[in-house]
Amino acid sequence: MKQTSKKSTWMTLLFVAALLAVVVILENVLDPNKNIMVFTALKKGAVYALVAVSMNLLNGFTGLFSLGQAGFMLLGAYTYAIMTIPAAQRDAVYYIYNGSAINFSLPELFGGGPVGLVLGVIAALILGGCVAAVVAWLIGLPVLRLKSDYLAIATLGFGEIIRAVFQWDKLGPVTNGANALKSFPTFSNFNIQNAGGETVLRLSTFMAFLLAGVCIAVIVLLINSTYGRAFKAIRDDEVAAEAMGINLSRHKRLAFVISSFFAGVGGGMFAMFANQAQAKTFTTAMTYEILLIVVIGGIGSVSGSCIAAFLYVAASEWWLRFLDAETFIGGVKVPLLRNGFRMVVFSVVIMIVVLFFRKGIMGDKELPDRFNRRRKEGAAK
């Protein structure tokens, strides 16, 4: 049994490495200007995969129904943006408030250049996660006493409040009020350019995958550790878990804080993807999108969340785009196709998926489990 688990670990690592390699090759072979949608979907998919997995840690593995994910993403996104806007750009970004209250940027503090960029970005992302985690800890003190739907409503409220707070005029010098924060390093800053300014090696999508991959790997390690098992015990039966010596409030808070940390990191990455951070993008609708990904992928399945994230993003951003354009075939206008029709079809697709995959794509199984079972069945034959 131990051997097969070791084997599947190696298989998973190999699979992830292969995936990263494919991403790098794709990015450098395909012309990104002609295939904007592919790379948008891949980058956004990677970010959403991370956030969905972090939400799954809470909703699927600990059994806490929380809807605060967008709020924590907002915290991460703003922290990342505020920490990384180059000092020289600050006046331009904060022009309404006559400059920013914070006048340093982490990449520059780390000495600028490629090394400073990498270190600064990573430090800012982690910091964003930490801010989200600290806020989660504070929110968790009163909120985690609530159960199921009540917890969902309380966290939903938190998301709305945080969005309003960040748009508050008085905080303008820090958050730029209702205006977007921009000019900070994004994924495309990781494309390597030669002296002439030509892009030699494109690594922007790779970077998104790498960051998301590392975070998801940490979450998977956590889930398979003794703490992850305790989380699952709380999900399955709280009374029994407490009777077996698992401190409920401590473990729930732990899951909440860790989930929020990764939501914060995901938020920072979302800002990198979107090239800007603005409070009004982190709406409740975003939380619902992520919840939908978790449900479609399978509650309690990390690989399900990842697969669903890419499918969801690709379908909504890329595959169904043609439905929004008025199309003429042989001079006849195709009926129904017009701006907004995409979302109608998309909703129908989601309904069909939910109807036919009651437990999501993966149920509560992981991808390696599926392969193992098939192999076992094959051996039985």
Place this chain on the structure above:
Amino acid sequence: MSENVLKVENVTMQFGGVVAVDNLNLEVNKGEIVALIGPNGAGKTTAFNVITGVYQPTNGAVWFQGEKIVENHPQGKMKQQYKGEHAGDYPQVLAPTPDKVTRLGMARTFQNIRLWKSQTVFDNVLIAKHCRATSNVFTATFRLNRKEEAQQRENVLELLETVGLADVKDELATSLPYGKQRRLEIARALAAEPQLLLLDEPAAGMNPQETEELTSFIGGIRDRFHLTVFLIEHHMNLVMKISERIYVLDFGKLIAKGTPAEIQNDKRVIDAYLGVSEDA
């Protein structure tokens, strides 16, 4: 006198106007198997819940291994409503949560089986080891506790072999037959490394043969793990065979205590609970 592991002192549990447990006093000595019996609704499970920290008693104290772990006195509205005795004898308030009580060395099973349904037999027992783990969340995530984890897994495997569940360790807990689920619940409680094992109707729903097996099983684990066992049970065969002493509850009050032989001949117990066999 032998050292007592558990001592329940003047415990009264009152819900609103209903006194579920009335001035209960009992002691369980080291290495003993003690049973708590009584008709349905007598307050046996309530007493268990008070001992394990699920309920905070209205009045009284619980001692475990010479240490006072639970203490309470009527507060607030209960001051007027309180119908029991010894009010005012227990000024302190000590109310540990059930997980804390378990970590002190007291593990329990449930009347209606409460296994973790989506987990395998092995994982069910392994999770119970979590409360004894010394790793924090970072060392656990980044596998710096490899040694401890391996030790835990080995212990669990050993434990499963002892209780005879090693051959089904990778099955889902809920796929086991009823008798084995009961056994698994006991194994899970043992994994928390208790000194005192509390069993709430371990033989409920079992047929005579399964009950027979369980009787020798409980005796066996007591000797093997140097445990003290305190159990609630309705199967009189099991109770009379394995318990050294018996306490009888009726309407929340202790009506008798003594050896099985004494209890079988106690008039009040026969009236309240045991009844008279037809051919007697």
